[in-house]
Amino acid sequence: MSDGGGRTFFGHPRGLATLFGTEMWERFSWYGLRAILATFMAASPANQGLGLSDVTAQAVVGVYGALIYLVALPGGWIADRILGARRSVFWGGFVIMLGHISMAIPVTTPFFVWLGLALIITGTGLLKPNISVMVGRLYPEEDDGRRDAGFSLFYLGINLGAFFAPLVVGWLAAGDRWHLGFGAAAVGMALGLAQYVWGRQHLRGVGERPGMRLTPDERRRFGRLAGLGTALTVVALAAWAATGTLTIDRFTVAVTIVILIVPVVYFGYIMLGSHGLTDDERIRMKAYMWLFVAAAVFWMIYDLAPSKLLFFARDHTELSMLGIPIQPATTQAFNPLFIMIFVPVFAALWVKLGTRVSTPQKFAFALVMVGLSFVVMAVAAALAGTGRVSVWWLVLVYLVQVFGELSLSPVGLSVTAKLAPEAFKGQMLGLWFIAVSVGDAVGGQTGRLGEVLSEPMYYLLLAALAVVAGIALFMFTRRLRVMMAEHHEPAMR
Known part of the structure; x- marks a missing residue:
């Protein structure tokens, strides 16, 4: 079975290989970080950790995972109305990579850790929901059988990344080399981005444009609301911090x-x-x-x-x-x-x-x-x-x-x-x-x-x-x- 006369990926469109590799490496970075995040946070400063209690570290990891799934909603909307799925996946992966790099900086201040987590949450919201959408769009609407099989291959990539990440990142982070483990996650996302850019010609225009682009008036209104929401959040957190109870x-x-x-x-x-x-x-x-x-x-x-x-x-x-x-x-x-x-x-x-x-x-x-x-x-x-x-x-x-x-x-x-x-x-x-x-x-x-x-x-x-x-x-x-x-x-x- 061919794809427009060219090579295929196990009988599927070549674009699936691009998305398969991108998602595999993105999941490598995600599961690699997840495999050491809690133990890093609970490790004492003497062991290069943040010195949080196990209870607090568990709460942070829970909220981190929760926000990853929550931001998939605005991430999908941004792709549909502003960026398109293809650019959303690229910029999402780029921001995720910056987040892992931030966490890999070997300094004692926790600022770069919290910045890194915020960047990873933001980037995943753009990448995760939209790369799956692109997989589905590689196939004609009536080709349900091949699409289902394509998603099975795609999910194999997810689990391959999830399987190897704890082994590699856990080994590198052993002996309190936490930032080396975070760096490996950054390299994983960088490889995913390289795979995505290198194979973009196989995507055949999938996700190139937003499904329903914002009108100029809607874009201005969205900008004002986004700016106002960000400002209110920052002010609220600053006021809370000023009380000394944050x-x-x-x-x-x-x-x-x-x-x-x-x-x-x-x-x-x-x-x-x-x-x-x-x-x-x-x-x-x-x-x-x-x-x-x-x-x-x-x-x-x-x-x-x-x-x-x-x-x-x-x-x-x-x-x-x-x-x-x-x-x-x-x-x-x-x-x-x-x-x-x-x-x-x-x-x-x-x-x-x-x-x-x-x-x-x-x-x-x-x-x-x-x-x-x-x-x-x-x-x-x-x-x-x-x-x-x-x-x-x-x-x-x-x-x-x-x-x-x-x-x-x-x-x-x-x-x-x-x-x-x-x-x-x-x-x-x-x-x-x-x-x-x-x-x-x-x-x-x-x-x-x-x-x-x-x-x-x-x-x-x-x-x-x-x-x-x-x-x-x-x-x-x-x-x-x-x-x-x-x-x-x-x-x-």
């Missing part, structure tokens, strides 16, 4: 509260506004709210991998596998490895089961799995009370969690698109990422429970929350299927 901990709590307010306002706007929603659309949105909450609970636990579980690896495990010494960051490679192994298995399973397993049942199964993974963590934490435990406990935890992720994540965007009211088809896809944002932000704050609970009880409490939520979804599956207008067949025996 701390990193309080800032993360404030951001978490704002993130929690966003979906409440958004759902209220959809349900209470005058948008011409039909009765059926309102009923489907009520069903979606339950799935949204379920997803947020899932990500709250699942995305504790780069903070709470990383600290457990650092403090309570024998860092050795098959006799080979490893770094705490190495444990962050288990998840993408299992995803690459089990994606085809679960894809075949869902095809075989068809409609006999509903979306609510898949979400419920995911919640039970992520809950059981923390039951395993509770057992490991109890055993760690008498000494370090085998790192294979974490391998088991990540294996169980991946079973949950592959039951929830692939259907998340699909069910969002299916249940979205006609007036909100485009915007609603961003709402799925807000569920991840809420989960990450709240998960970051759960570290404070460790101040009143033992380690095993901390894990058991979160496990109970997830399992109870999963059981509740199972119990109301029939009702939710009716609300969703999902085709009903006899349940799987």
Whole structure:
């Protein structure tokens, strides 16, 4: 199969190779940073770290991850109305690279760390949502089969980057060489940008222009609103700092509260506004709210991998596998490895089961799995009370969690698109990422429970929350299927 008479990428348009490589290296930089960020922040200044408590570091990592997903919404809008997807991806990657370079500067002041994180958040908001859009646009609208296969290859690139990043960055950052690890993340993003620029001719004009460019009046209005919003934020933070009460901990709590307010306002706007929603659309949105909450609970636990579980690896495990010494960051490679192994298995399973397993049942199964993974963590934490435990406990935890992720994540965007009211088809896809944002932000704050609970009880409490939520979804599956207008067949025996 050719691409206009030229070479192809495993039978797909050559542009897919460009986007595959760009995303692989961008994910290398993202997951590389994520694999060492919490331990860097919690390391003492004597060990070249920031000297934050584990609780504060967990909160920062949670808010950082939450903002990454939240800014995907304005990032997509900027591409659609101002820059176009192609330029958004380039400038997003460039800003991400600057962020990693900022963090790699070997100075003792934390200013460049916070600047670097802010730049990475901003750049990811431009790159992440728009590179996926460009993959889809490489194919004719009617070519659904090749497009799905193309996305499978694209997601392989994501997980390849996610797998190798903790191994490479973790090894380089060992011995308190944190900034060397951050520098490796910067190099990764630079390679991704080089791949993107070198292969741009294969994109065949995809994403060249905004889908609906702002008019001059709209552009001026947007500029004024953006400037006003930035100024108000700066003034508010300056006023807070002037009171002497601004701390990193309080800032993360404030951001978490704002993130929690966003979906409440958004759902209220959809349900209470005058948008011409039909009765059926309102009923489907009520069903979606339950799935949204379920997803947020899932990500709250699942995305504790780069903070709470990383600290457990650092403090309570024998860092050795098959006799080979490893770094705490190495444990962050288990998840993408299992995803690459089990994606085809679960894809075949869902095809075989068809409609006999509903979306609510898949979400419920995911919640039970992520809950059981923390039951395993509770057992490991109890055993760690008498000494370090085998790192294979974490391998088991990540294996169980991946079973949950592959039951929830692939259907998340699909069910969002299916249940979205006609007036909100485009915007609603961003709402799925807000569920991840809420989960990450709240998960970051759960570290404070460790101040009143033992380690095993901390894990058991979160496990109970997830399992109870999963059981509740199972119990109301029939009702939710009716609300969703999902085709009903006899349940799987």
